[in-house]
Amino acid sequence: MTRLGRNRDYRLLWTGQVVSEAGFSTTMIAFPLLVLAITGSAAQSGLVVGAVAIAQLVAGLPAGALVDRWPRKRIMLACEAAQAVAAAGLVLALWWQAGGVGLLVAVAVVMGVCRALFEPAEDASLPGLVPTAQVPAAVALNSARTSAGQLSGTALGGFLFAVGRLVPFAFDALTHVFAFFSLLFVRLPGRQAPAERPPAHLGREIAEGLRWVWRQPGLRVTTLCVVGLNLFFSAYYLVIIVLANDRGVPAGEIGVMAAMLGAGGILGALAAPYLHRKLNPYLVVAGVFWALTALTPLAVFVHSGYLMGVLFAAIAFLPPAANTAISTYQLLSTPDELRGRLGGVLGVTGGLAAALGPALGGWLVEALPGTTAVLVCAGAIAVVTLLATTSGTLRATARPRELEGTPGS
Incomplete structure (x- = not known):
């Protein structure tokens, strides 16, 4: 465990993602609160929150195949960047009082698709990032990271929304920017070139x-x-x-x-x-x-x-x-x-x-x-x-x- 803690690249990835997970959980609490404040409709609140899970499910199988096609670090960077841009766009819309349920659904879909791509890309990269003997410890720490991010984000979400409607989403955007730059400095070993065959x-x-x-x-x-x-x-x-x-x-x-x-x-x-x-x-x-x-x-x-x-x-x-x-x-x-x-x-x-x-x-x-x-x-x-x-x-x-x-x- 000590040696895993000294792994600079894994530490950078882990730290960025625990922050990113907190931002995501904050948004998941803020989404229904915002929809209720705008429309008063519990059904539309459920639609926005459900859009994240639905998008992740629909994109799941194609995302896994694309992760095996494309450079995995670039996929993870693109996912963090896309989520930061989506959250920042929502903040601007709320600032200009132009945010509606349709925009919230669109942001939720971006988040779901990015999670569908990021999670298999990170998991598939793990054996190249840490020694084989440390893979079990890395898997366990990733699980702890997810739980810690969810706990902190859930606690923060309601508090930040009480400060201001756009505050949780601004926080989410900042967490993805932080995760992007953390990931940028991760040295992920290149993958072995697959045997040549016609593109499937x-x-x-x-x-x-x-x-x-x-x-x-x-x-x-x-x-x-x-x-x-x-x-x-x-x-x-x-x-x-x-x-x-x-x-x-x-x-x-x-x-x-x-x-x-x-x-x-x-x-x-x-x-x-x-x-x-x-x-x-x-x-x-x-x-x-x-x-x-x-x-x-x-x-x-x-x-x-x-x-x-x-x-x-x-x-x-x-x-x-x-x-x-x-x-x-x-x-x-x-x-x-x-x-x-x-x-x-x-x-x-x-x-x-x-x-x-x-x-x-x-x-x-x-x-x-x-x-x-x-x-x-x-x-x-x-x-x-x-x-x-x-x-x-x-x-x-x-x-x-x-x-x-x-x-x-």
Whole structure:
């Protein structure tokens, strides 16, 4: 971990992105507040916020293929520049009192497309930026970075909006400028030139990436495990929030619950490299899944928002270790020329799970009593756990060849 901290290029990238993530989260809080202030319409607020996720999903697979075509550092620089320009343009429009919902949707789409391009470009670049033995630590620190950026940005968003409507977006523009210049000084090694072949159609390149993920048993199984767990945990989270509200838990305590979930995720991400070094990846994944299976039903018996926050923190502490093991395996088991498309596939499947999970949770709380809905989600997580534990393919996904025999980071 110390050696990773001395990696100048990774440190520059990490620092720029934690700031950029804070700006993005600030904007995601400010978007609905601004739409409500302009139109008073909750539906239009949802349209603007949803445009980011929809754009990211739609662009996900093509973005992954383009990441494998184009220089990855240039893609990341272009994404930061585009987001800075979009946020600055929105600030000027608000200054001139010309900002409407259409402009907000356009800015949201730019943000979603840029995230669809940036994330696989960064992930695919990671093995070239840090030594192979340090990839697990870098994956875990990136997870902690995302959680830290979200926590700080969420806290800042409402405060900055209270200062002035355009202030959160001005802050967002500055964070992307900072991230751009941080990234500008990152020395990313050049990629090995691929074997000469006729340029493929973008659709064929996307199909090639999908086939690669599906035909590799380890990639297929780990992806399905993550999607299943994310789907049902996203539903579980919404069910718990609704249940707490129905039980009369004050809004302040519900906010503490959400904050402790994020704090648990950060601590878990910091502990993940140690667990990855000490345990076989299968044991990490299976152990985390079983711990979640044991913890999630306890919410039925917890009536205090603060105690539920402690339970949330314990639950959130665990997944980063499994995510580190799975992401490291997926990244190092995929050839460099396909890593962008791997990131595109994982981004789309993860995005679908994140979108469908709350919808499933909302349906469950409408159809069932709150405690029953909790137990249904916990039961679904238990099913995923059983499938993961008994999977011979998952058991065989030990450390990738690149990590065998390497010392801990």
